[in-house]
Structures are given as C-alpha cells and as structure tokens.
Amino acid sequence: MSSGTTNRFDVAVLGAGAAGMMCAAVAGQRGARVVLVDHATRIAEKIRISGGGRCNFTNLQAGPANYLSSNPHFSRSALARYTPQDFLALMRRYDIGWHEKHRGQLFCNESAEDVIRMLRAECDGGGVTWRTGCGIEEVRREGDDYLLVTTQGTLRAGALVVATGGLSIPKIGATDLGYRIARQFGLKIVDTRPALVPLTFDGQAWQPFVPLAGVSMEVDIATGSGKTAGAFKEDLLWTHRGLSGPAVLQISSFWRPGAPIDIDLFDGEDAADWLIGHKRGSRKHLANLLAERLPSRLADA
Numbered sequence: 001m002s003s004g005t006t007n008r009f010d011v012a013v014l015g016a017g018a019a020g021m022m023c024a025a026v027a028g029q030r031g032a033r034v035v036l037v038d039h040a041t042r043i044a045e046k047i048r049i050s051g052g053g054r055c056n057f058t059n060l061q062a063g064p065a066n067y068l069s070s071n072p073h074f075s076r077s078a079l080a081r082y083t084p085q086d087f088l089a090l091m092r093r094y095d096i097g098w099h100e101k102h103r104g105q106l107f108c109n110e111s112a113e114d115v116i117r118m119l120r121a122e123c124d125g126g127g128v129t130w131r132t133g134c135g136i137e138e139v140r141r142e143g144d145d146y147l148l149v150t151t152q153g154t155l156r157a158g159a160l161v162v163a164t165g166g167l168s169i170p171k172i173g174a175t176d177l178g179y180r181i182a183r184q185f186g187l188k189i190v191d192t193r194p195a196l197v198p199l200t201f202d203g204q205a206w207q208p209f210v211p212l213a214g215v216s217m218e219v220d221i222a223t224g225s226g227k228t229a230g231a232f233k234e235d236l237l238w239t240h241r242g243l244s245g246p247a248v249l250q251i252s253s254f255w256r257p258g259a260p261i262d263i264d265l266f267d268g269e270d271a272a273d274w275l276i277g278h279k280r281g282s283r284k285h286l287a288n289l290l291a292e293r294l295p296s297r298l299a300d301a
C-alpha cells in the first residue's frame with residue numbers, strides 16, 4: 001500500500017475495542033473520515049468475554065462516583081452528555097434484548113456478540129475504514145499530521161485517538177502500546193495496577209475453601225482508610241482459586257498489597273452474640289442455625 005492522499009484521514013483510531021469502535025462510529029457519523037486500526041483480526045475480544053459472554057453493557061445508576069480518578073470530575077462531562085439511557089436507545093434501534101440482573105446491572109438477553117455487531121454497524125454507518133490484522137510499528141508527528149507506519153502501509157491523520165485498552169489479558173490482544181505512545185509524547189502516566197479483578201490465593205492455603213466454590217452471598221467489604229478507602233455492599237462469590245463476584249472486583253481497585261480487606265458476612269451484627277442469643281433455648285444444630293443467616297454450604301463448612 002503506498003502512502004498517497006488516499007491514506008490520509010481526519011481521524012485515526014487505534015484499537016477496535018468498545019472505546020475505539022464507539023469513538024470511530026461517532027466521529028464518522030459526524031462527517032469525519034476515520035480509519036480504525038487494530039492488530040487483531042478478531043476484534044472486540046473483551047466485549048465478547050464480558051459479563052460471562054452476555055456483556056454487562058451498562059448500569060442504570062452509572063455516574064461519576066463509580067469512576068476512579070485522581071481528578072474525580074474527569075468523567076462528569078462525558079457521563080452528562082452520554083447517559084446509560086442513550087446507550088439503551090442505541091440498543092433499541094438494533095432490537096437487542098436486555099434484562100436487569102441486579103442493582104441496575106444490564107446484560108444482553110442473548111450474547112455479547114450483539115453489542116459487537118451493533119458497534120460494527122455503527123462504524124459502517126459512519127463510513128469508517130477498517131484496518132484489522134494491522135500492526136502499528138511507529139507513530140510520529142509530521143507537520144500537522146500524525147503519521148502511522150503500519151504493517152499495511154503508511155497512514156496519515158489530522159487527529160489520533162489511542163484506544164488500545166489496558167494491559168489485562170495479553171492472550172486476546174492487550175499490549176502496552178497506549179502507554180508507549182503516551183510516554184513518547186511526554187504525557188504523565190499513572191502507575192498501572194490490577195483493578196476490577198478477582199483475588200486468588202496460594203493454592204495450598206485455599207484448599208479448605210475449595211468445596212465452597214459457587215457459593216454467593218451479599219457482604220460488606222472494605223479496605224484502606226481516608227482518601228483511598230473503599231467500601232461496598234455487594235455479592236461475594238467463592239471460587240476454586242479464591243474470591244470473586246462484584247464485591248471483590250470492586251474492592252480490588254482499592255486494595256494495596258499488604259493491606260487487610262474486611263469482609264463482613266453477617267450484615268453488621270456480631271456473629272458470636274447472634275449465635276449465643278439464638279442457641280440459648282434452641283436444640284437446633286449449629287449449622288442449621290447458621291444457615292438461617294448464611295448460605296447452607298458455608299454454614300455446614
């Protein structure tokens with residue numbers, strides 16, 4: 001492919017994930033000539049695996065307080081201009097069925113693939129040019145343009161959007177390209193660390209809890225103090241390797257190695273007091289009594 005005028009675009013978007021496709025589609029529909037570049041041939045893999053394959057695509061209560069940033073106002077204007085209802089309107093236009101699972105979490109009825117197809121169609125509606133399976137070898141400024149040297153030739157664009165995602169799951173295409181480009185252009189980078197992840201434990205130490213895998217229950221979970229404190233009332237899920245579920249995914253974003261995580265399984269009550277109070281005068285087996293407050297498998301354990 002030669003680097004002639006046909007390869008000049010108003011906007012080059014790097015990364016055809018949720019962010020890149022949405023951005024490319026909107027820019028294209030507003031009349032910009034957009035090229036969307038991704039090194040993967042199978043795009044949007046993270047959408048595909050999201051929400052257990054059904055994509056938890058928004059939350060009815062999504063708001064600025066749900067976003068972590070050293071600038072808490074950062075997400076305010078974006079969320080004010082594009083609300084969960086706007087995304088639902090888009091889903092309706094594509095006749096994609098959805099349901100509310102819990103606490104405002106919305107999932108596709110059928111498959112996350114529906115969201116991918118919708119975003120693809122939105123890009124096509126904006127006349128977006130696709131470059132998939134296209135590695136990015138170099139990004140540099142040339143005059144007023146950004147010049148991209150790719151495995152499919154050279155591209156030029158007046159504006160560059162870097163939407164190559166985070167570092168999680170390199171197996172499905174994640175790389176540090178966004179961080180490298182940021183560094184190259186002298187932008188400050190916040191240290192990266194895992195967020196919204198399950199907690200895994202040392203295999204041997206976790207062995208006694210393995211039989212609890214699959215048990216789910218609402219808990220109060222908290223860690224940290226002061227400005228970096230996190231506290232949630234959410235569902236916790238026991239797994240073969242540790243703890244997961246919304247409670248743990250949420251708290252993982254606040255946890256610092258070495259810091260304790262407090263998990264209250266008993267809704268703020270003192271479990272010993274409750275047990276003593278209820279065992280007195282009762283002939284119930286301890287596990288049966290506990291099962292009034294805890295999932296029975298946990299009470300048995």
Ligand SMILES: Cc1cc2nc3c(=O)[nH]c(=O)nc-3n(C[C@H](O)[C@H](O)[C@H](O)COP(=O)(O)OP(=O)(O)OC[C@H]3O[C@@H](n4cnc5c(N)ncnc54)[C@H](O)[C@@H]3O)c2cc1C
Pocket residue numbers: 014015016017018019020037038039040043044045046047049050051052055056057058134135136163164165166168169172173174175176177
């Ligand atoms: C298991 C799992 C479940 C999840 N479930 C949910 C959920 O239910 N709901 C929810 O809202 N979020 C969920 N998330 C988070 C969500 O998937 C991500 O936040 C979101 O997909 C990120 O979108 P993105 O466009 O920023 O990045 P990505 O989806 O990561 O897209 C980045 C794109 O850039 C491309 N790219 C990367 N490096 C290069 C490079 N060097 N050259 C060219 N292209 C490159 C990649 O191939 C990829 O297509 C989940 C995440 C995981 C891992």
